[in-house]
Amino acid sequence: MKTLNAQPDQLLPSQLIGSATLPVLATFDPNLPVLLQQQGPAAQFAWEEFIFAKIRNPHTRLAYERAVKQFLKHCEQLGRELPQISPRDVASYLDQLNLATATKKLHLAGLRHFFDTLVTRHVVILNPAHSVRGDRLQVLEGKTPEITVQQTRQLLQSIDTSTVVGLRDRAILGILKYTIVRRGAVARLRRGDFYDVGDQYCLRFTEKGGKYREIPVRHDLRQFIAEYIAAAKIEYSEKNTPLFRSVIRRTKQLTMNGMTPGDIGRMVKRRISDAGLPSILSPHSFRAGTITDLLSQGVPLEDVQNLAGHADPRTTRLYDRRQRKVTRNVVERIST
Numbered sequence: 001m002k003t004l005n006a007q008p009d010q011l012l013p014s015q016l017i018g019s020a021t022l023p024v025l026a027t028f029d030p031n032l033p034v035l036l037q038q039q040g041p042a043a044q045f046a047w048e049e050f051i052f053a054k055i056r057n058p059h060t061r062l063a064y065e066r067a068v069k070q071f072l073k074h075c076e077q078l079g080r081e082l083p084q085i086s087p088r089d090v091a092s093y094l095d096q097l098n099l100a101t102a103t104k105k106l107h108l109a110g111l112r113h114f115f116d117t118l119v120t121r122h123v124v125i126l127n128p129a130h131s132v133r134g135d136r137l138q139v140l141e142g143k144t145p146e147i148t149v150q151q152t153r154q155l156l157q158s159i160d161t162s163t164v165v166g167l168r169d170r171a172i173l174g175i176l177k178y179t180i181v182r183r184g185a186v187a188r189l190r191r192g193d194f195y196d197v198g199d200q201y202c203l204r205f206t207e208k209g210g211k212y213r214e215i216p217v218r219h220d221l222r223q224f225i226a227e228y229i230a231a232a233k234i235e236y237s238e239k240n241t242p243l244f245r246s247v248i249r250r251t252k253q254l255t256m257n258g259m260t261p262g263d264i265g266r267m268v269k270r271r272i273s274d275a276g277l278p279s280i281l282s283p284h285s286f287r288a289g290t291i292t293d294l295l296s297q298g299v300p301l302e303d304v305q306n307l308a309g310h311a312d313p314r315t316t317r318l319y320d321r322r323q324r325k326v327t328r329n330v331v332e333r334i335s336t
Contacts, residue, residue, distance in 0.1 A: 032044060032047060033047075033068075033069055033072040033073065033076070034072075034076050035072045035075060035076055035080075035081065035082045036072070036082065038081065038082070039081075039082050039083075039123055042121055042122065042123050043082065043118070043121075043123045045121060046117045046118050046120070046121040046123050047117075049117055049121070050064075050068075050113065050114050050117040051064070051065055054113070054117065055113075057208075063106060063110065064109075064110035064113065064114070067106065067107040067110035067111065068110055068111060068114045070107075071090075071093055071107070071111055074093055075089060075093075082118070082123065082124060083123075083124050083125070085124075085128045086128050087128045087129070087130075087131050087132050089128065090108075090111060090128050090129045090132045091132050094107065094108060094132070094134075094135075101135045101136075104134065104135055105134045105135065108129060108132060108134045111129040112127065112129045112130060114129075115127040115128060115129050115130070116130075144282070144284045144285060144287070144288045145278070145280050145281055145282075145285050145288065146285055146288035146289040146292055147277075147281050147285040147286055147288070147289040148289060149289070149293060151277055151281070151289075152173075152177055152286075152289065154275055154276075154277065155173065155271060155272065155275045155277060156170060156173060156174070158271070158274060158275035158276075159173075159271065161227075163252050164228070164231040164232050164252065164254060165247055165252045165254075167224075167227050167228040167231050167232075168228050168232070168244055168245070168254070169267055169271060170224050170228070171221075171224040171225045171227075171228040171244070172186055172244060172259075172264060172267070172268075173268065173271065173286075174220070174221045174224040174225075175203065175221065175225075176268070176283055176286040177286050177289075177290060178217075178218055178220075178221045178290075179203060179205070179215045179217075179221075179307075180286060180287045180290045180291065180307060180308055181205050181207065181213075181215070181309070182207065182208070182283075182284070182287070183261045183264040183265055183268070183283040183284075184207075184208070184261045185205040185206060185207045186205075186244065186264055187244070187258065187259055187260055187261045187263070187264055188205070188206045189203065189205070189242070189243040189244065190239060190240050190241060190242060190243055191229075191234055191237045191238065191239050191240075191241050191242070191243050192239025192240065193205070193243060194217075194225055194229070194243060200216050200217065201216070201217040201222045201225075202214050202215065202216055202217060203215050203217055207309055211309065213309055215307070229243075232245065232254055241256070242256075242257065242258025242259070243258075244258060244259045244264075245257065245258060245259065246258065246259050246260075246263055264283060265282070265283055268282065268283045269282070287308065291304055291308060294307075
C-alpha cells in the first residue's frame with residue numbers, strides 16, 4: 001500500500017481541518033479583528049465558522065458580528081491578547097455600555113456563542129463570557145404602540161382605491177390587520193400563496209425561522225386581495241411570482257419585482273401620515289392592536305397565540321394592551 005505524502009497545500013479541506021495546523025484561508029478577510037489576525041489561521045477559521053456557518057439569520061449575523069468586533073476592539077485597546085481575555089473583561093465591558101438592557105443581553109449572547117466556537121477550535125482554553133451574568137430584564141408589556149379598531153377603519157377608508165396601487169396597499173394593510181403576520185412574511189408572499197381550499201380561501205406565509213403557516217382569509221380580506229389581483233392582471237401569473245409588486249416611482253405602474261419589507265414599512269408609514277394618524281404607529285402596531293382586540297373579546301389566549309405564531313404564550317401577552325387602559329382609567333380618577 002502506498003503512503004500518501006501530500007503537501008499541506010494539496011490536502012483536502014476535511015484533511016486540513018483535522019490537521020494540527022491550519023493553512024491561511026484563501027478568502028482572508030481584511031476586516032478581520034486584529035486580535036484574531038494575531039492568533040493565526042485557526043482563529044480565522046473559527047471566525048468564519050461562527051459568522052457564516054452557525055448563524056443563518058442575516059439580522060442575527062449582523063448584530064452578533066457588530067457586537068463581537070466592538071468587544072474585540074475594546075480588548076485590543078486594553079492591550080489584551082485573545083487567550084488573556086477574562087470574565088472580568090467581559091463584565092466590565094458590558095457595564096460601561098450605554099445601551100438598553102435587552103441590547104446588552106444580545107451582546108452577551110453573541111460573545112458567548114463566539115467564544116464557544118473559539119474553544120471548539122482550540123484557539124482559547126475557556127469561554128470568558130460563559131460565567132458572566134446578564135442584567136435582569138423583566139418585560140410585562142411590549143413597546144409597540146397599538147392601532148385601535150377606529151384608527152384601522154380610518155386608515156382603510158382614507159385609501160383611494162381607484163388605482164391599482166391603492167388596491168395593493170389596501171390589501172397589504174388588510175393582511176397585516178386580519179392575519180397579524182409580520183411585514184417580512186407579507187413581502188415573501190407569492191401568487192400561489194393565495195388559494196382556494198374548497199370551502200374558503202387561505203394565505204400561506206413563510207415566517208421567521210423558515211416556518212410555514214396557513215391562515216384562513218376572512219370574506220372582506222378576500223375581496224381586497226381579489227380586487228387587487230384583478231387590477232394588477234396577475235390572475236394567471238406563475239405561482240412563484242411575487243404577489244405584491246413594487247411601483248415605478250410615481251407612475252402608479254407595477255413592476256415585476258416584489259416589494260421588500262422596507263417597501264412595505266415605508267408604504268404603511270406614508271398611509272398612516274396621509275390618514276392623519278399618529279406617526280408612532282408602524283406595521284407592527286397591527287399585531288398589538290389585533291391581539292388586544294381578540295383578548296378583549298374573550299378569545300382564549302391559546303387561540304390568539306396560535307394566530308400570532310408565538311411559541312410561548314408569554315410573548316403573546318407582551319402585545320396585550322388591556323392593562324394600559326386599566327391604568328389610564330385609574331390615574332384619571334386621581335383628585336386634583
